[in-house]
Amino acid sequence: MWNFECDTEFGMLSIQGDDQKLCSISLKDPEESILAGAAVDLRTIPEWASQAIGAILRYLQEGQGDLSSIPLDWARLTPFERTTLKEAQKIPSGQTITYGELARRIHRPEAARAVGGALSRNPFLLAAPCHRIIGSDGRMRGFSAEGGIDLKARLLQLEMKSAGQT
DSSP states (O other): OEEEEEEETTEEEEEEEOSSOEEEEEEEOGGGOSSTTOOOOGGGSOHHHHHHHHHHHHHHHHSOOOOTTSOBOOTTSOHHHHHHHHHHTTSOTTOOEEHHHHHHHTTOTTOHHHHHHHHHTOSBTTTSOGGGEEOTTSSOOOOOSTTHHHHHHHHHHHHHHHTTOO
């Protein structure tokens, strides 16, 4: 298992993985760093992981890039969580859908609250872009990442700016 952390304008990016897949991607307060400022030599992790980290960092700088092909460790998620997050990966950058629409897309139209619960446990922030899901009234609703709804809005603004939608 390896850990990578670096400070970004959105908070401390923390990525954990093994030789085959990423186990978690999160943004958090820099004071909660696992590595306490220690540098990770990217040459000591698999080449695919270095490329994935590069793609995630480019996304955080430019607001674009497809992160859906990054290998993720889906094994510890329930089937419902996996289905929900994989469907969230299909939402194009800079676009949003409602929790209810996501529930319909996974053929569980009455499960909007359960979809919200699954998104709140998302271990793959950015690669499974739960920030693209909004309330039925078009407003930002819960976001479990450090920074909450403000971070959700900032990520969407970054994507929209990149797409020339601002």
